[in-house]
Each structure stands twice: as C-alpha cells, then as structure tokens.
Amino acid sequence: MTEASLTNDTHRRLITFAARAGYGARGALYLLIGTLALLAALDLGGDPVGTRGALRVLFAQPAGYLLLGSIAAGFACLSAWRLIQAWADPAGYGRDLKGLGIRTVQAASALVYAGIAAFSVGLMFRWEGIEAFARAAPVTTWLASIMAAPFGSWLSGAVGLAVVGVGVGKVVKAWRTEFDEHLDCEDHIRLWVVPVSRFGLTARGLVFVMIGSSVVWAAFQVQAERALGLAGVLRSLERTPLGWVLLSAAALGLGAFGVFGLIEAMYRRIDVKDID
Known part of the structure; x- marks a missing residue:
C-alpha cells in the first residue's frame, strides 16, 4: 500500500469516526429533550425545552464540563460531516434540482450544528453575551x-x-x-x-x-x-386542552429520534469511498 493510500485510508477513518460521533451526540441530546418533555407532560418536574435549554441542563450536572464538552465536540464533528456531504457529495445526489436541494439542506444543517457546538463552548467558558442569548428566542x-x-x-x-x-x-x-x-x-x-x-x-x-x-x-x-422554535412548539402543545397527551406523544417521538441517532452512530453506512 502506497503512502498516499495510507493517508487516504486514515482520512476516511477519521471522517467515519467524526460522523458516528456526531450522530451519537445528536441522539443523546434529543433523548434528553424527549425525557425532559415527558417529565413535564406527566407533571414529574421536567420542562419542555429546546436544544439550548437541554444544553444548560447538561451543564448544571456535576460532570457538566465533561458532558457539555462531549456534546460540543460531537456537534462540531457532525457539522464537519454535513459540510463534507454537501460539498463532496459522497452519496451521489448529483447536481440536478433535487440533488442540489438536498445538499443545500445539508449545508444549512451544518451551520445549525456548528451553532450548537459554539453555544456549548460559550456556556463552558461563560462567554459574554451567552446568557443573554440563551434567554432570547x-x-x-x-x-x-x-x-x-x-x-x-x-x-x-x-x-x-x-x-x-x-x-x-x-x-x-x-x-x-x-x-x-x-x-x-x-x-x-x-x-x-x-x-x-x-x-x-x-x-x-x-x-x-x-x-x-x-x-x-x-x-x-x-x-x-x-x-x-422547538421549545415553543412543545410549550404550545402543553397549553392545549389535551396538553399532556400531545406533549407526551411529542416527547416519546423526540426520544425515539434520539434513539435513532444512537442507531446511526452504531449502524449507519458512512459513504466515504468517493471522497478524494
């Protein structure tokens, strides 16, 4: 095996690891969001929150720095993987209207995931303005x-x-x-x-x-x-006449999406063979 082949193989292994780490971090965060929403629906002390609220809950735990640092690293990896998907198109979506639409969504999600990673790091290091941003919608x-x-x-x-x-x-x-x-x-x-x-x-x-x-x-x-946003949608469901039923259904669904993220981390086929 040539040096170039070894280098490419190493890069592909790193990309695969980053993608799996990203899917796992997203899955863990949605599991937390779903759990908090379900606790709120059953009046057991939880609160329907979005991604930023869930990150603040994580940071409030005894191992907050470790938990939040892991989530930040995972979402940074997921952002990088989404950019690779959008730019290099390893899945072969192509350049027709549908393919460009899918790749545009991938690029947009990369920005969203990068924002979640940056917000996590900001909470960890108590960057000025993060608390004000956390309270804003x-x-x-x-x-x-x-x-x-x-x-x-x-x-x-x-x-x-x-x-x-x-x-x-x-x-x-x-x-x-x-x-x-x-x-x-x-x-x-x-x-x-x-x-x-x-x-x-x-x-x-x-x-x-x-x-x-x-x-x-x-x-x-x-x-x-x-x-x-996500938190607003969950709270609007909670305020309906059958609020606890609708919020419970949404919570279980978001928790299931979290499980799907963990499934992807373990079993997803990562398309890296076509990445130069």
Whole structure:
C-alpha cells in the first residue's frame, strides 16, 4: 500500500469516526429533550425545552464540563460531516434540482450544528453575551432581522415554507423507510430499529412542519415574535386542552429520534469511498 493510500485510508477513518460521533451526540441530546418533555407532560418536574435549554441542563450536572464538552465536540464533528456531504457529495445526489436541494439542506444543517457546538463552548467558558442569548428566542431574533430587510416578510415566508417542506420530506422518507438503505445491521436488529426510527423521524418531521408553519404565520402577520422554535412548539402543545397527551406523544417521538441517532452512530453506512 502506497503512502498516499495510507493517508487516504486514515482520512476516511477519521471522517467515519467524526460522523458516528456526531450522530451519537445528536441522539443523546434529543433523548434528553424527549425525557425532559415527558417529565413535564406527566407533571414529574421536567420542562419542555429546546436544544439550548437541554444544553444548560447538561451543564448544571456535576460532570457538566465533561458532558457539555462531549456534546460540543460531537456537534462540531457532525457539522464537519454535513459540510463534507454537501460539498463532496459522497452519496451521489448529483447536481440536478433535487440533488442540489438536498445538499443545500445539508449545508444549512451544518451551520445549525456548528451553532450548537459554539453555544456549548460559550456556556463552558461563560462567554459574554451567552446568557443573554440563551434567554432570547433565536427564531424570533433571526426572523426579525430578515423582516427588517427589503421584501423581508416575503423572504421570511419563503424560509418558513422551506422548513415545512423539509419536515414533510422527513415524514415521507420515514414512511418509505428510505433511512433503512443507510443502515448496516442484522435482520433481528432491524426488526426493532425500523419502527423506532420511523416513529422518531416522523415526530421530528412534524415538529419541523409546526416550526415552519409558525414562521409563515409570523411573516404573514409581520410579527416575528409569533415564530416558534422547538421549545415553543412543545410549550404550545402543553397549553392545549389535551396538553399532556400531545406533549407526551411529542416527547416519546423526540426520544425515539434520539434513539435513532444512537442507531446511526452504531449502524449507519458512512459513504466515504468517493471522497478524494
């Protein structure tokens, strides 16, 4: 084996490790979000929170620095993997309209995951402004910035529709079992992996639809504060007449998506053979 081949093999092993670490970190965080929401639904002391709230809960634990540092590293790895997917296209989505759309979503998710990693590091080192940012509603903040631009309401509405589209796409993929193509596990494991993964992906897709719909409504009303993030969606479910039922269902679904993340960390087939 040549030196170049050894170098490429090492790079591919590192990319595979980074992808698995990222999927695992995302899975762990969603498991925590789902658990906290379920505790809140059953009136057992939890609180429906989004990603930032869950990170703050982690940091408040005795091993907070270690837990948060692990999550930050994992999301940094996941961000890097998403950028590789968007740029190098190892899965072969191509450059047609559909392929470019998928790769654009991958690039956007890379930015989101990088933001989660940066927020985690900011909490650990108590960066100035992190606490103020933690109390603010990020969806409302960026939506207000977009609305302030020329044609901002139309652009905000387009972003909301795009998020709804991503959510619908996730639900469709879940029920077509397209995720199964990327899993490399034995049949007896697949028997429970597929239904759990389908449930989790469906729940996350529906949450995307609710978030996107709230952004569209906020754009229509020209009121950025009407837009909801993950925490806002969970709290809005909690306030409905059957709040504990709906919140419990959402919590179990998000927890199932967390399990799916751990499944990906163990069994996902990482496409690195075509990366130069």
